[in-house]
Amino acid sequence: MKARPVKWDDEHELLARSRAGDREAFSILAQRHQHQVFTLATRLAGDHDLAADISQEALLRAWRGIGSFRGDARFSSWLYRITVNVAWTQLSRRKRTQHAPLEVVDNVAATPSSFDHPELAFESANLRGRLRRALLRLPQRSRVVVVLRDVYGWSHAQIAEALGISVSASKVRLHRARKRLRTMLENAT
Amino acid sequence: MRLVQSTVCRVSRPLVRLGAVDQKDGNSLVARHAGHCLRCQAERAIEHRIHRTLAAMEGNVIKAPAGLVPGVISSLDASVDYPELEFAKAGERVAIAAAVVGVVSVVAWTLTRRVRSTA
Numbered sequence A: 001m002k003a004r005p006v007k008w009d010d011e012h013e014l015l016a017r018s019r020a021g022d023r024e025a026f027s028i029l030a031q032r033h034q035h036q037v038f039t040l041a042t043r044l045a046g047d048h049d050l051a052a053d054i055s056q057e058a059l060l061r062a063w064r065g066i067g068s069f070r071g072d073a074r075f076s077s078w079l080y081r082i083t084v085n086v087a088w089t090q091l092s093r094r095k096r097t098q099h100a101p102l103e104v105v106d107n108v109a110a111t112p113s114s115f116d117h118p119e120l121a122f123e124s125a126n127l128r129g130r131l132r133r134a135l136l137r138l139p140q141r142s143r144v145v146v147v148l149r150d151v152y153g154w155s156h157a158q159i160a161e162a163l164g165i166s167v168s169a170s171k172v173r174l175h176r177a178r179k180r181l182r183t184m185l186e187n188a189t
Numbered sequence B: 001m002r003l004v005q006s007t008v009c010r011v012s013r014p015l016v017r018l019g020a021v022d023q024k025d026g027n028s029l030v031a032r033h034a035g036h037c038l039r040c041q042a043e044r045a046i047e048h049r050i051h052r053t054l055a056a057m058e059g060n061v062i063k064a065p066a067g068l069v070p071g072v073i074s075s076l077d078a079s080v081d082y083p084e085l086e087f088a089k090a091g092e093r094v095a096i097a098a099a100v101v102g103v104v105s106v107v108a109w110t111l112t113r114r115v116r117s118t119a
């Protein structure tokens, strides 16, 4: 009897093989999702080196825990939750308040000060770069909530579960962070 | 995106507070006020623009460093690291085997003692 050919483009098959301990199958899954994981980690951490550490740890945890992935959620969503969890733990461990290097994520050229021209702060062309910079200046734990809610569209219940905080804590943190972002945008230089 | 107090004009701040208490009445009063208040409309436009810009960031994918996945896979190869389920199964088998050995040795020991005491 001929062995059934492996369908490397079939995520279900890759998952089944990974669960059985097939590293090659897991490697393909990891390659397929690595950029999304790294993007999320970079947005949460605001730092490329730290994001690389977080992504590596998240993929390792995914390998170790793949037996518990039942397939009722999408694999990418499951991987995202692990990434958020790892990022939150690493950021809490570091508890650094220093600002991440701005040029890492933000390649937008310097824009004129909005101090003299407040309307400039909210022009579309300016806004993206300013927002990215403002996000990086937020305290790390506030940034995590804004990124998950406003960039990735998570519900407060999802955020609360992933970070191990209450729903109301998530709401309060988001409210304060948005206010802070807004002030930063208005006063950005 | 729900309006927060800081993003509406002075006139509508008490309405927003009311909205926090009685969402239906409060929100409809805010909406009616904002319908003809240019300050509130400008604020809303700004808030929406910020929200849209943040949401659009999800689509901007940042490329992972080339060594990320090879690094993960090589660290899997370096360690005898199996998915937890497989590991748990192996652990269960070891535990069952140990329990069987334990029961057998207790029975054997009891039988031996009985045989000796009756002899």
Ligand SMILES: [Zn+2]
Pocket: B008, B009, B010, B011, B012, B033, B034, B037, B038, B039, B040, B041
């Ligand atoms: Zn108004």
